[in-house]
Every structure is written in C-alpha cells, then in structure tokens.
Amino acid sequence: MIYTKPWHLAAAVCLPLLGAAPARAALICNATTTPVQVVYFENDPNPADDAWSVSVNCTRGPTDPTTSAYTLQADNGFNPSGNTNQAVNGNGQTNRIAYELYRTAPGTGPWGGTNATDFAGTINFGGALTASATHVFYSRIAAGLNKSAKLFTDTVTMRLRYDNGPSNVTVSPTFPVSINNQSVCLLSTPPGNIQFNYASFQVAAATASTAYAVRCTIGETYTMALDATTGTLLTLTYNLALSNPAGQTGTGFPQNFTINGTVPGGQSGTCATGTCTSTQARTLTITY
Structure with a gap:
C-alpha cells in the first residue's frame, strides 16, 4: 500500500508600499527695470542725473519657503571702458558717450560689477505665492561732453542670485540704455x-x-x-x-x-x- 499525504506550497510575496512625497515647486525669480532713456543736452553746465527703478519679482509653490534672500548686480554694459559704461553709435570717441549707474544717489554708491556694490535684500511672501521688492537706481552723464548729435545705445546685464530652498540660483536679465544727445x-x-x-x-x-x-x-x-x-x-x-x-x-x-x-x-x-x-x-x- 502506498500512502500519500497531500500538501500545499505557499509563497509569500512582500510588496513594499511607496508613499509619494508632496511635490516641491521651484521658487522662481527674475528682475526687470523701467526703461533707461536719457535726453542729453551738452550745453547744460550740470551733469545729467536721472532716477530709475529695478524690481525683483518671485513666484513660489504652496510648499516652498516663504522668504528668499537675494543679491542683484549690474555689469558695465556691452561697451565698457575699464569700469565705465559707454553707450555707442558708430566708431570713434565722438560716437561713444560715457555714463555711470549708482545705488545711493547720482555720483554716490556705484552699482557695478562687484559683490560690494550689489543690491541685497529678502523677498517676503507671507501667505502669498507672488512677491516682489523694488530698488531705485540712478544714472549720471557728465556735463559738457563733445559728442555727435545722435542716439547712443547700450545693454546692461544684471546678475540676480536668490535662494530657492534647495540651492542658490543665478539668472542674468538685461535692460537697454539709450542716450539721445541733442543738437545745440x-x-x-x-x-x-x-x-x-x-x-x-x-x-x-x-x-x-x-x-x-x-x-x-x-x-x-x-x-x-x-x-x-x-x-x-x-x-x-x-x-x-x-x-x-x-x-x-x-x-x-x-x-x-x-x-x-x-x-x-x-x-x-x-x-x-x-x-x-x-x-x-x-x-x-x-x-x-
């Protein structure tokens, strides 16, 4: 007699349960300026001084930080002469007109290509998803420049650095400069x-x-x-x-x-x- 006993083979499979972490949206910032458009009269005995504004504008997701520190720098434009900005229209010195940018007042507190001359601040969202900060900056053109009567142009590149939570981000927005030298x-x-x-x-x-x-x-x-x-x-x-x-x-x-x-x-x-x-x-x- 052959005796048999039935038996069952059982296999256990462990399936890990993966919980999805909440998505973290990237905090995004950029910088924009009012148009820098100067009308220059070289017979004016005083420097040509003007005021402009630059804004840092940011958006965030619901889970992103509610504050972000930033710095904002401006270079010496597309046509620098050393550390001096120049707007141009053609070749030669009569077709170049020098100007400078300042953070504090015309002639004081340069806004230039070094960390020491940056605008610095903190964006505060509170409970909102958008926020901005605005700074006033100044342009100055020396009096009595002997230049051609024409429109001089330049482009300034800014360097905006901000903290988006995981890391620091750098963006490079630009703004145009135009100087209209009047015949006189x-x-x-x-x-x-x-x-x-x-x-x-x-x-x-x-x-x-x-x-x-x-x-x-x-x-x-x-x-x-x-x-x-x-x-x-x-x-x-x-x-x-x-x-x-x-x-x-x-x-x-x-x-x-x-x-x-x-x-x-x-x-x-x-x-x-x-x-x-x-x-x-x-x-x-x-x-x-």
Whole structure:
C-alpha cells in the first residue's frame, strides 16, 4: 500500500508600499527695470542725473519657503571702458558717450560689477505665492561732453542670485540704455561792444571790432547773421560785417569769429559839444 499525504506550497510575496512625497515647486525669480532713456543736452553746465527703478519679482509653490534672500548686480554694459559704461553709435570717441549707474544717489554708491556694490535684500511672501521688492537706481552723464548729435545705445546685464530652498540660483536679465544727445549751439563767448573813435571829416575810415565764439554739437551746421549791417550814430553812417558769413559746421569746441565795423571817412557827424557819444544795439542770430 502506498500512502500519500497531500500538501500545499505557499509563497509569500512582500510588496513594499511607496508613499509619494508632496511635490516641491521651484521658487522662481527674475528682475526687470523701467526703461533707461536719457535726453542729453551738452550745453547744460550740470551733469545729467536721472532716477530709475529695478524690481525683483518671485513666484513660489504652496510648499516652498516663504522668504528668499537675494543679491542683484549690474555689469558695465556691452561697451565698457575699464569700469565705465559707454553707450555707442558708430566708431570713434565722438560716437561713444560715457555714463555711470549708482545705488545711493547720482555720483554716490556705484552699482557695478562687484559683490560690494550689489543690491541685497529678502523677498517676503507671507501667505502669498507672488512677491516682489523694488530698488531705485540712478544714472549720471557728465556735463559738457563733445559728442555727435545722435542716439547712443547700450545693454546692461544684471546678475540676480536668490535662494530657492534647495540651492542658490543665478539668472542674468538685461535692460537697454539709450542716450539721445541733442543738437545745440550757443554763444560760448558773447560779442562785446564795438567802439568807434571818429573825428569830423577825418579822411581815413574808423575801424573797430569785437570777438565772439560759438560752440555747436559735432557735425551740426549753423549760420550767423546780424539784424542789420549798417546804421547811423550822430548822423555818422557805420557798416558791420561778420568775419565768417558762410555756413559753419560744429566741432563740439568753441569756434572763434569777429564782427568788424567801419565808419567811412569824410563825414561831419552831429555834435554840439567838443565830444559826443551815442549807442545803438545790434542783434547776432545763430540758426542751426
């Protein structure tokens, strides 16, 4: 007799239960500025100072930190000369115009390419998912630059570093700079008085002159004219003439001219005493 006993083979399989951790959204920040657009008048004796703003804007997920420390730096633009920013339009120094950026006030507290000149702060979300921080910065252009009358441009790259929780993140937003240098002409040295000394019936003409200087933007064409080139004083006829009556082109520096006057000889004049004087105003006009 064969005796058999049935039996069962059992296998146990352990299946680990994996619990999904809550997703952590990345905190994201960027920086934006107001347009840096300067209108420059090189005849202004004061530096051209302007104020602008830059904002650090951040978003986060519900489980992300509610604060984030950051620093914000600005480089010296696409066309630096050492540590000086330059906006350009063409080649050569007359087609470059220097400017600087500041954190504290125009001329104070540079905002540049070193950690010591960074803006620094902390974004505070509170219970919100978006938050921002704004800083004021300043631009300055020195007075009296001799540059071409045109639009100069540059691009500044910022370096924004912020803490997104797991690590520090660096982004490099940019902003444009434009400087519109205006054409201008001015009398850098106004003309003085022309004084004739004349004796009745003298044979030779009496002559006198006065010097003046005109400064115009590089490449700016201009003309000069007197309101009248002849007149009378004490019934003496006099004549005036510009030393350079033709059109001129500005160099950015003072250009020197004279107004020359004559009283032709042989005139008697009118004078009831031994010596008489009389004056008359004339106008010099510069058109550009």
